[in-house]
Structures are given as C-alpha cells and as structure tokens.
Amino acid sequence: MAVHQGYDLNALRESYYNGSIVHIREIHSELWVIRVRPDKGVLRFKPGQYTTLGLGYWEPRLEGTQREVLEPGMESKLVRRAFSFSHPVVNASGELISPEEVDYHEFYIVLVREKSGTEAPPLTPRLFLLKPGDRLFIGDKVTGHYVLDPVKDEEDVIFAATGTGEAPHNAMIWELLRKGHRGLIVSIVCNRYEKDHGYKTTHAELTQKYPNYRYITLTTREPQNRGKKVYIQDFIDSGELEEQLGKPLDPKRTHVFVCGNPSMIGIPKYVDGKKIYPEPRGVIEVLEKRGFQADHRKAKGNIHFEEYW
Structure with a gap:
C-alpha cells in the first residue's frame, strides 16, 4: 500500500x-x-x-x-x-x-x-x-460561451491567439472546415519562440488542402525580432494582415476570436458609461477603431474573447 x-x-x-x-x-x-x-x-x-x-x-x-x-x-x-x-x-x-x-x-x-x-x-x-x-x-461538466454560434457560413473568421490560447481555435477551425465553411478562415498565433508553435505542422498541411484557410505565425524573442517585435495588435494595426490576405477587414462580414494573454486582448473597462481602453493597446481597441464591436455583457459584437489568466 x-x-x-x-x-x-x-x-x-x-x-x-x-x-x-x-x-x-x-x-x-x-x-x-x-x-x-x-x-x-x-x-x-x-x-x-x-x-x-x-x-x-x-x-x-x-x-x-x-x-x-x-x-x-x-x-x-x-x-x-x-x-x-x-x-x-x-x-x-x-x-x-x-x-x-x-x-x-x-x-x-x-x-x-x-x-x-x-x-x-x-x-x-x-x-x-x-x-x-x-x-x-x-471534469464531467463543460463550460464556456466562446463558441462559433454567431458565425454564418459565408462570413470571414479570424482567430488570434498567444501561446496555448491556440487550443480552442484548433477545435473551432476543425469544426468550420469539416462543415465546409465558405468564408475565409485565418489563424494568427504569436509566441516567444519558433519552437513554441506546437501545431504549426498541422496547420501547414491544412493550408495546402483548403484554399480558404490561412495560418500566420509571429514570434517576439527570436534573433530577428530584436528591435522590431510585432505583436498581433501591431500586425493588424499596421495593415500587414490585410496585405497578406489581399483584402481589407470588413466588420460587416467578419468575426474575430481572440484568446490568450489579456494584454494582447485589451478588454476595455466602463467608467461612468465611458469606455476606457487599457495601456498598452490591445486587439480590441485596434479593431473597434476599424468599426468592429467587442462583446459586452448581453450585447453581442463581432469580437469574441477569452482571457487565459
């Protein structure tokens, strides 16, 4: 014993x-x-x-x-x-x-x-x-509202994650592909080092088989990143994402799912009815200035987020 x-x-x-x-x-x-x-x-x-x-x-x-x-x-x-x-x-x-x-x-x-x-x-x-x-x-209980329910078949879907925040996106991407989603599907993943991209091989295979799927990886601590780190929010704000996609981000037909580091997400607070974004800026602020709207209480937007700590 x-x-x-x-x-x-x-x-x-x-x-x-x-x-x-x-x-x-x-x-x-x-x-x-x-x-x-x-x-x-x-x-x-x-x-x-x-x-x-x-x-x-x-x-x-x-x-x-x-x-x-x-x-x-x-x-x-x-x-x-x-x-x-x-x-x-x-x-x-x-x-x-x-x-x-x-x-x-x-x-x-x-x-x-x-x-x-x-x-x-x-x-x-x-x-x-x-x-x-x-x-x-x-556990025998399943929880969470960070799901694909609001996405329509013809809409574009962008997933943005840091680290293991990619986990739920893997399941969501699989679901979209197996159902024959017609809109563009994009997954952006930011890690410190190249070795941290644990699913890169899997997604590289998917990009070869599905013309509407794109996979983009970013790093922040590799030698080439010295003096020019690019975080997801910078990648979007600079227009580089749109350049790689060959089309502008259209809030009328796009959903963005953001998961991982709270600093990357940048959830605003509301003080006396006024929206206050955190510093440094996150993805939510960048996208809302482009016409997107984050989920807030019972008001559903087209930016959906899940913090990982």
Whole structure:
C-alpha cells in the first residue's frame, strides 16, 4: 500500500481519478499536447469550450519549480484547473480527422514553473511528471460561451491567439472546415519562440488542402525580432494582415476570436458609461477603431474573447 503522510494514496487515486492519459506529444520540455480518455466516454462540447483537469496535492512536483507550502489537510485534496479543449484536427494520414476517430480529449498545456505571490502553481508541476497510462481527474461538466454560434457560413473568421490560447481555435477551425465553411478562415498565433508553435505542422498541411484557410505565425524573442517585435495588435494595426490576405477587414462580414494573454486582448473597462481602453493597446481597441464591436455583457459584437489568466 502506497502511503504518504498517513494517507492511502491508492485509495485516494481510486476515489478521485476518472481518466487516463493515452498520449503525450512533447513539443519541448515545457510544452505538451496531452490526450485524456475519460472512463465514461468523451464529453459532448462545442468547440471553444473547456473543462477541468486535476491531480491530488499528494502527487509529486517537478524539480526546479516553485516551492509549495500546503496547509494542514491539503495533501488529501484535489487541485483542479480549467483547460480549453484543443483538437488533433488531422489524422495520421494528414486528412481532416473524423469524429469517430477521436475517443479522447486533447489539451495544449504549458508548464508554469512559478508565479508571483506566495502560492506556487499547483497543477502543471505535477502534470508534467505524468506519462501515458497514468491516471488523473477530468471534469464531467463543460463550460464556456466562446463558441462559433454567431458565425454564418459565408462570413470571414479570424482567430488570434498567444501561446496555448491556440487550443480552442484548433477545435473551432476543425469544426468550420469539416462543415465546409465558405468564408475565409485565418489563424494568427504569436509566441516567444519558433519552437513554441506546437501545431504549426498541422496547420501547414491544412493550408495546402483548403484554399480558404490561412495560418500566420509571429514570434517576439527570436534573433530577428530584436528591435522590431510585432505583436498581433501591431500586425493588424499596421495593415500587414490585410496585405497578406489581399483584402481589407470588413466588420460587416467578419468575426474575430481572440484568446490568450489579456494584454494582447485589451478588454476595455466602463467608467461612468465611458469606455476606457487599457495601456498598452490591445486587439480590441485596434479593431473597434476599424468599426468592429467587442462583446459586452448581453450585447453581442463581432469580437469574441477569452482571457487565459
């Protein structure tokens, strides 16, 4: 019997864990794509939504991560965090994967080694010690309003993401392509380094097969970026996106989905009825000055966003 600080670890795992890791694709040591198969079968979800993954506080942590101090009794509890559903998009043959081929859920996860403040990141330092066959918790509830519902078949769709904010877009792009979406589909992804573009090969295959699909990657810390970093908001504001697309952005027939770093998104605040944009400017400000409108409370616009922290 495995025992830790008086707890029967096997009993705790049996009680809490309801899914197994069936595959890990290590993009690099701090960025993984994992596939989880729930014991009770895959969850029904709309592309763009999310669920939770969890591990016990009793599980070991990766060396070199922030030291964790647990309060008494925490060792027997479960830590859960929300993760958007990603998607493999294509199968081993490079063809658009069919729903019948997917009996797992895919997640795109970055290792958080430390965070500001006194609380150490609780989940990913444990998650990055797992291997195929290991058990974990996966939530049975699906949540989220960051979905394709407002998009019409002939409208253009632009996805903008930083880091693992690309995850929900993979599922959304797959959904649009498999339904034969007629409008232009564009995915822009910004990462620090080229090695962080974990799905680049997949999307390169898609651009060869679907004339209405474009995939654009940006980096900010490669040698060529010195003195001339281009973030997504700058890429749009400069007109470079429109130049690459060969057409202007038309707010009357375009939806923009923005996911990831809050600084990239730039959600405005409302003070005494006045809209105040954050500094530095984000994608929302850039697009609203071009006639787009972000979702706000119950008023739906054509800029949809999901913050990742």
